[in-house]
Amino acid sequence: MLLMQLAALYRYPLKSGQAERLERVNLEALGLAGDRRWMLVEEATGRFLTQRLLPQMGRISALYNAAGGLTLNAPGCTRLDVALPEPDAELRGVTVWRDSLRVPDAGDAAAEWLSRFIGRACRLVQVPESRARQVDTGYAQVGDKVAFADGFPLLLIGQASLDDLSARVGRPLEMLRFRPNLVVQGSAPYAEDSWKRIRIGGVEFDVAKGCSRCILTTLDPQTGERSADREPLTTLKTYREREGDVYFGQNLLPRGVGELRQGMAVEVLE
Template identity: 75%
Template structure:
C-alpha cells in the first residue's frame, strides 16, 4: 500500500527543512512553505544554496508573532515579525518572474548580510501576492509562492533507495528538498502518475523536477561532494533533453490537511 511517509516544509527558501507530522495545504502549497526568501539588496534577485552554500545552515521557525525566528551557528537568534499591510514593497525576481512583496525590515537584513557576507534583504510573500504557475502546466489562477516553479515536490522513497544503490552510499532525502515522500511504490513509479489522492486531497502531477548542483551539497554541512554525486550518477540514466530529472512537481486541487501515514491513491 502506498502511504505518505514524510512531510517537509521549508519556511525560508534554501534554508533548513522543517520535518512535520501534519500540515495544512493552502492555495499555494504547504502552508508556510517557501513564503520567505533572501534577495540581493541591490537587484532583488533571489538567493539560494547554489551560490551561497552557507544558506544550508540557516533555520527559520515560526514564532509567536506570526513571523520567523532565524537561527544560524555562531549568530544570535532573531525574531522577525510578519510584515504588516503598510510594509515597504520590494521588487524581487525568482528566475524569470518579477514580483513586488513586503520587505521584512532592516534588522533582518543586517542579520543576513553579516552572516552571508554582502548586502541582502529578507522578503515575505502573502497569498494575494503569489505568482502564476507556468501556464504550460497550470490553469490561470493557480499560484506559487517563492518555490522555484510549482507549489509542491514529491519523491518516492524507493527512487532514492535505488539511486543510493547506484551511487554506492546512502543519500539523504533532503538533498532533493521534497515536500512529500511516498513509501510503497516501485522506483520512479511517480514518473507515470498524473493524478493522486492523499487523504481527502487531490493533486495533479504536472512535471518532472530538473535537478542542479544543489543536490551535491550535504544538507547538514553545506559541503559539496568532491565526486559531484548524486548528480554524476543521475546523469547516466535520468537525463533528458539536457536536463536531469528526479522527483515530480505537483499542484494541489483545493485545500485541506495532510498527515504522515495517510494512504496515497493513484487516480490516473
C-alpha cells in the same frame, strides 16, 4: 498492489534555508502552509539568493513562530525573531527566475543579521498569497499560484526512488538533498514518473511535470559542503537525463485544501 502512504512531510519556510519536518500540516492554495513564503534577495538588485550561489544558506534555521513570523538561527549568531510584515509594509521589487514581483520587506534588523551571516548585502522578503506568482501555464491552469519555490507549489519523491539511486551511487543519500515536500513509501522506484493524478487523504493533486535537478543536489544538507565526486548528479545523468536536463521527483499542483498527516494513504487516480 502496493499500499502507499505519506512517509514524510517537509517545509522550507525560507527558500534555501533548512528543512522543517512535520507530522501534520495544512495544505493551502500555495502548497504547505508556510512553505517558502520568505526569501533572501540581493539588496542592490532584488535578485533571489539560494544555496546554488551561497551554500552557507543551508545552515540557516528559519522556523515559524507563534506570532506568525520567523525565528532565525545560525551557527555563531544570536537568535532573532522577525515579525510578519504588515500589509502596508514597504514593498521591494524582486525577481525569481523570470518572474518579477513586489513583496513586503521584513525590515533592517533581519537584513543586517542575514547579511552578516552570508557575507553579502541582502534583504529578507515575504510573499502574501495575494502577491504570489502564476505557475507556468504550459503545465498549470490560470490561477494556479506559487510562492517563492522555483516553479511549483509542491515536490513529491518516492522513497524507493531514492533507495535505488543510493544503491547506484554506492552510499546512502539524504532525502533532503532533493528538498521534497512529500515523501511516498510503498511505491516502486520511479513509479511517480507515470502518475497524472493522485489523492492523499481527502485532497487530489495534479502531477504537473518532472523536477529538473541542479548542483544543489551535490550539497550536504547539514554542512553545505559540496560532494567532491559531484554525486548524486553524476549518477543521475547516466540514466535520468532527458534533453539536457536531469529529472528526479515530480512537481504537484493541489486541487483542494485540507490537512495532510504523516501516514495518510496515497492513491493513484490516473
